[in-house]
Amino acid sequence: MGVTDPARPALDFSKVRAVYFDLDDTLCAYWDASKLGLRTAFDTHPVPGQSSEDMVRHWAAAFRDFAPYLKQTGWYEGYLISGQPTRIEQMRLTLLEAGVDDPDHAERLSEAYMVSRDLALALFPDALDLLEYLKPKYPLGMITNGPADIQRQEVETLHLTDYFKHIFIEGEVGEGKPLASVFERARAAMDCQPHEILYVGNSYDHDIAPAIQAGWRTVWVRRESDVPPSADLENPPRHKDAPEGAPQPDLVIGELSELLPLL
Ligand SMILES: [Mg+2]
Known part of the structure; x- marks a missing residue:
């Protein structure tokens, strides 16, 4: 399932030179x-x-x-x-x-x-296949919010260190998504133009909106499981939609494996 913003040129995957991922509820089921x-x-x-x-x-x-x-x-x-x-x-x-x-x-x-x-904590079943496939083809990066100790522990628990050339953790760099400076730091580390970077994340507000703002290409991962614990049994929290009229990602996927034939 794809959603394309008519205002932007269609995403040409052959132009992608680097791929960044969010961690929680993008690669692993936090x-x-x-x-x-x-x-x-x-x-x-x-x-x-x-x-x-x-x-x-x-x-x-x-x-x-x-x-x-x-x-x-x-x-x-x-x-x-x-x-x-x-x-x-x-x-x-x-x-x-x-x-x-x-x-x-x-x-x-x-x-x-x-x-x-x-x-x-576990990776989504198709995450490792995707990372194995992408690692020899693109430099990979991770941008994840959270405390330094917890996020490093997650990366180690999931054995992810070796897949990523750059790992930016909010607790380690001192600021987190959705700040533009976080995305600019990550872009500079890859030495790419913004439009050459593909970003894969699950949060519209923290991943997709700021990545679009930075000029990156974006893939929004939307899964049914991606909801926090609920305080209200009658009205459980729902997966957040993009705000009305807000910029749309280049692609919306339900599973990471949907990226395999594209990249
Ligand atoms: Mg996330």
């Missing part, structure tokens, strides 16, 4: 691992009177409030280095949602969640 990690943490360290499903909903409610606030406050500096302090705070807020004020329990839950999530 939200699936997160949901499994949360359920395991709440099963292992239960909260009296609350099922694990109840606690995941409380976590989602706390996350909805805390996540946007994180980057605008003093939490951000520490978050870039390590995911631990904000993960513990997120669990403390989750317990408060459940009416429990227990910072020690928040620490236990945070640790259990981090370990279980990492164990559950």
Whole structure:
């Protein structure tokens, strides 16, 4: 399935000289691992009177409030280095949602969640085939948001280091997507013109819109599984559409394997 913006020349894959990927929910199933990690943490360290499903909903409610606030406050500096302090705070807020004020329990839950999530983290089934195919043909890069420790751990857990010539992690470079400077740094590292770079990502706001803005060609990966934990069973979060009238990616795919015959 392809969607083309009539205002731009059609994407000519023979002009592509470098390929950048986002990591979470583009190459690996982050939200699936997160949901499994949360359920395991709440099963292992239960909260009296609350099922694990109840606690995941409380976590989602706390996350909805805390996540946007994180980057605008003093939490951000520490978050870039390590995911631990904000993960513990997120669990403390989750317990408060459940009416429990227990910072020690928040620490236990945070640790259990981090370990279980990492164990559950896996590449999408077709990701490795695609990377194996692309590696000898193009220099590959990764641009991923998140703390330095967590994102490096993910790259190692998934054995991805050797596939990528350049890996830009928000926590390591000190700023993240969707900032234009992040994309310019990545372009300069490849020594390519913007239109020679293909970017593959799952988030319209963090991947697709800023890559289009930078003049790159874009592939938007949209999968049904790509939704965060839900705070509301009646109205679960949905995969976000591009805003009305916003620039469209060169291509929309449901699976990474759709790129194999094109590149
Ligand atoms: Mg992503």
